[in-house]
Amino acid sequence: MKSSSVIVMLSDSAVTAVRPEAQPLRLARRAFALPDSIFALEHSEELAVTIREVLNELAASETPATLVIPLNWAFTHRLPAGKRLSDEVLAFEFESFLPVALEALTWTFVRRNGKALALAVPTAPMLALLSALEREGVAVAHEFIDVLALGLQAAKSEGTTAILDQRWMRGFTLEDNLPAPFLIGFGEEPPLLNREVRRQGPVKEEAWTILDLRKMAPTPESGRESDESNAAMKRVADAVSRLEEGDLRVGALASRGRWSHVENRAQLALVSAILLLIGVLAGLHVRSRTLNEQRVALEAAQRNVYATVFPVETLPAGAALRLASERKRLEGLTRQGSKTPDSPADAPLDALRAWVAELPADVRIFLENVRLDGNQIALRGKTVEHRDAEKIVEALSKVEGVEARPPRTTRLTDGGVEFSILGKRLGDE
Amino acid sequence: MPSQLQRMRQDAARILDLRQTPKTALGKRRSSEELLAAVEQALAAADIPRERWKDSIPQPLSRVPESDYQRQVTQLYFDDLGLEKLAAFAVALRQLDPTLNVSSLGLTQRPLSGFDVELGVEYFVYAPQLGKKP
Numbered sequence: 001m002k003s004s005s006v007i008v009m010l011s012d013s014a015v016t017a018v019r020p021e022a023q024p025l026r027l028a029r030r031a032f033a034l035p036d037s038i039f040a041l042e043h044s045e046e047l048a049v050t051i052r053e054v055l056n057e058l059a060a061s062e063t064p065a066t067l068v069i070p071l072n073w074a075f076t077h078r079l080p081a082g083k084r085l086s087d088e089v090l091a092f093e094f095e096s097f098l099p100v101a102l103e104a105l106t107w108t109f110v111r112r113n114g115k116a117l118a119l120a121v122p123t124a125p126m127l128a129l130l131s132a133l134e135r136e137g138v139a140v141a142h143e144f145i146d147v148l149a150l151g152l153q154a155a156k157s158e159g160t161t162a163i164l165d166q167r168w169m170r171g172f173t174l175e176d177n178l179p180a181p182f183l184i185g186f187g188e189e190p191p192l193l194n195r196e197v198r199r200q201g202p203v204k205e206e207a208w209t210i211l212d213l214r215k216m217a218p219t220p221e222s223g224r225e226s227d228e229s230n231a232a233m234k235r236v237a238d239a240v241s242r243l244e245e246g247d248l249r250v251g252a253l254a255s256r257g258r259w260s261h262v263e264n265r266a267q268l269a270l271v272s273a274i275l276l277l278i279g280v281l282a283g284l285h286v287r288s289r290t291l292n293e294q295r296v297a298l299e300a301a302q303r304n305v306y307a308t309v310f311p312v313e314t315l316p317a318g319a320a321l322r323l324a325s326e327r328k329r330l331e332g333l334t335r336q337g338s339k340t341p342d343s344p345a346d347a348p349l350d351a352l353r354a355w356v357a358e359l360p361a362d363v364r365i366f367l368e369n370v371r372l373d374g375n376q377i378a379l380r381g382k383t384v385e386h387r388d389a390e391k392i393v394e395a396l397s398k399v400e401g402v403e404a405r406p407p408r409t410t411r412l413t414d415g416g417v418e419f420s421i422l423g424k425r426l427g428d429e
Numbered sequence: 430m431p432s433q434l435q436r437m438r439q440d441a442a443r444i445l446d447l448r449q450t451p452k453t454a455l456g457k458r459r460s461s462e463e464l465l466a467a468v469e470q471a472l473a474a475a476d477i478p479r480e481r482w483k484d485s486i487p488q489p490l491s492r493v494p495e496s497d498y499q500r501q502v503t504q505l506y507f508d509d510l511g512l513e514k515l516a517a518f519a520v521a522l523r524q525l526d527p528t529l530n531v532s533s534l535g536l537t538q539r540p541l542s543g544f545d546v547e548l549g550v551e552y553f554v555y556a557p558q559l560g561k562k563p
Contacts, residue, residue, distance in 0.1 A: 298434065305437045309444050320433050323440040330447035332497055332555035333454050348534040349519050352512075366538065373533030373549065381538070 006060040007237045008051055009068040009146065010034055015047070017054035017065070020237035028057035038073040038125045048132035055138060064141035064255075068240055071147045074248075075105065075120040085116075094118040106253045110148070110245045119145060123252045130253060141255055143248040144240055347425075348372035351399050358395035363388045377402060377423035382416050389419035401426045451527045454498060454553040461487060464503055464550075467526045474521035477514050481507050490554070497557040502532055507546040509539055515546055528552045 009016045012034050018027045030050045035041050055061040077097045079090055087109055095102040100122070107120035121143075133140055249255050303315040309323060316322070351372055359365070364384055371378040377396065383389050389407035396404040404423040411417050431439070465485060472479060484506040490499050507515075519531050533549030 301434055302437055305434070305441050309441050320437050320440075323437050323444065327440045327443050327447070328557075329456070329555070330444060330450075332557065333452045333456060334447055334450045335453045335498075335553065347531075349516065349531055352534065353516070367536060367544075368538040370534065370536035370544075372535075 005241075006055065006058060006063045007066045007068060007240050008054065009236065009240075010047075010070055011146075012036075012070070015050045015054055017051070017058050017060065018234065018237040019058055019060065020234060020241045025234050026058055028054040030054050034070065036072050038069075038122055038129075041125055041129065044125075044129040044132040045135075047129060048136045048138065051133060052136040052138050061137065064139040066142040066144065066240055067140045068144050068146045068236075069121070069126075069248075071145055073121060073126075074145050075100075075107075075118075076145070076148075077118045079109075079116045079118055080114065090116050090118065094120070106248060106251045108246060108248060108250055117148075117246075119148065119246055119248060121248050121253070126248075126253055139255070140249065142243075143253065144243055144246055145248070146236070148243075148246050347374070347401075348377075351377060351402060354399040355396050355402075358398045360391055360395070363391050365392065375425055377404075377421075377425070379421040379423075380419070382412070382418050384416055386411075386417050386419075389417060389421070392419065393421055396421060396423050399423075453528055454555045455528055456555060458490060458499075458501060458554050459552070461485075461503075464529075464552075467522065467529060468505060468550075470525050471518050471522035474525065475514055475517035477507075477510065477518055481510055483508050493553070497555060499554040499556050500551055501554060502549055502551040505546075505548045505550055507548065509543040510546045511543050512536075515544070515548075519548075522550070526552075 005019060005021055007018045007020060009018065010032075013031060014029050015032045015034075016027055016029045018025070030053055032047065032050050034047075041047065051065075052061060055063075055065065075098055077094055079093055090109055091102055091107060094107065098105070098120070102120075104122060104124065105120040106123045106126065107118060110117040110119065126143075130140055299315050302319060303312070306312060306315060306319045306323065309326065349372075352370070355377075365381055365388075366383070367379065367381040369378070369380040379392065379396070383392065386407070386409045389409045393404045393407050396402060402423045403426050404421060408420045409417040410419075464487075468482065468485065469479065472482060482505065484504075486504045486506075488502040488504065490501050492498075493500050507518075510518075515536075522529055522531075529550055529552050531548060532551040533547075535547030536544040537547075538544055
């Protein structure tokens with residue numbers, strides 16, 4: 001396992017990003033009040049934004065980072081571990097020392113000399129921080145505990161390293177596993193540390209380097225220039241960069257790639273789209289089936305209607321038009337449509353009959369010629385006198401729809417008159 | 430606006446009703462033989478001797494203005510026919526064929542009795558004009 005080229009270290013009061021391989025050392029720092037417990041980290045987004053800012057300052061926002069979290073955010077315990085004890089068995093043993101359920105943690109083990117150092121972080125709040133970093137476009141490749149890094153690399157460090165850790169939650173010792181020059185003191189005052197040094201005796205004459213993890217700002221014990229703090233910072237970063245064990249980016253916290261947040265959103269959008277499409281298709285299917293049932297019922301009704309006129313077993317195409325056409329044809333044959341000619345229907349004979357019925361009984365007529373058609377009535381004949389001809393006209397005038405003109409008469413030499421009567425059928429122009 | 434099914438029901442009911450109604454127009458022009466056969470039957474029904482029927486002259490088929498119909502008129506000529514026989518013939522003709530109508534009548538008194546009759550008989554052909562507005 002090779003750490004990334006940029007390391008982000010979280011301390012009680014600052015967020016620091018370091019490029020350990022850069023010459024000269026490059027680091028960026030922002031003040032940030034980190035809670036003592038990760039359970040108290042209420043706004044992961046603010047911390048993620050601060051981390052992104054320090055990475056931007058180092059021009060390392062595109063580089064996967066190694067996140068170094070403070071010891072008090074983790075649970076640790078040293079367990080005796082034989083070679084054949086699996087991680088699951090060790091976890092069972094580890095759980096008995098935990099104040100929370102093991103299922104709520106992401107854990108790993110560092111095995112050394114027959115012992116195992118159990119390391120665990122709460123999964124939910126850590127995952128929230130990592131997710132917030134993903135949304136800020138920060139990829140976290142590895143995650144280590146700060147003291148672990150220093151402790152495991154203590155043998156490779158120069159001089160004596162003393163780590164001040166005032167965090168009250170728990171202690172963390174590796175002196176059983178590490179060379180003597182590595183000490184972890186829990187006292188605030190340098191005299192306390194000096195007492196420890198005096199008790200154990202300095203191994204080397206070089207000035208000690210004391211790292212105050214509360215501020216991640218090394219304080220030279222011997223009053224050297226503050227630029228040594230940068231060197232100490234680099235030593236921490238170098239230690240982290242060479243770590244091959246204890247990476248907590250495992251299990252539920254395993255890295256999902258730089259663009260995992262985008263992938264998550266894309267997956268969510270895809271799932272939503274698929275569900276929407278399924279819903280639409282289901283709705284269309286139901287609608288289609290309903291419409292099909294209605295269509296079948298309508299066709300059956302239409303077929304029954306059509307069959308009353310034209311007996312068939314299946315409804316032919318254009319059945320409605322066929323019925324309308326047949327209706328129009330029959331109306332035409334029975335002359336009941338709107339465009340039918342006036343039916344004379346025996347009108348000439350009716351007119352003749354009606355005229356005869358109106359003739360006075362005492363009028364003697366000799367008809368020589370009668371013409372009746374749809375337009376006019378013409379009578380020519382003989383009668384006794386002109387007065388009789390007028391009676392003939394009067395009778396004709398009483399026929400419905402007939403307008404008769406006064407008669408034209410000619411007196412005959414042998415008696416009587418010859419009449420000519422013309423009547424017009426009313427309504428004809 | 431009625432649905433298509435409603436219109437179909439209305440049309441079907443109307444069709445069934447019209448099928449029970451006597452036809453007063455023809456779907457196509459009838460042949461002269463058909464018409465003359467009807468005249469002969471009517472003469473026989475009116476007890477008029479066949480020889481009284483002198484002639485028949487069909488007129489050109491003409492379109493009735495502003496209608497879907499054509500009119501076919503045939504002039505029938507009878508000699509020595511009384512008014513009573515004439516009326517009987519007209520009634521019998523219509524009873525035999527309701528599509529035939531008397532459209533004109535001409536009577537000319539014969540010297541002794543009876544009339545020479547010129548009778549116009551018409552029938553209509555239903556022939557709607559496609560694409561033309563009335």
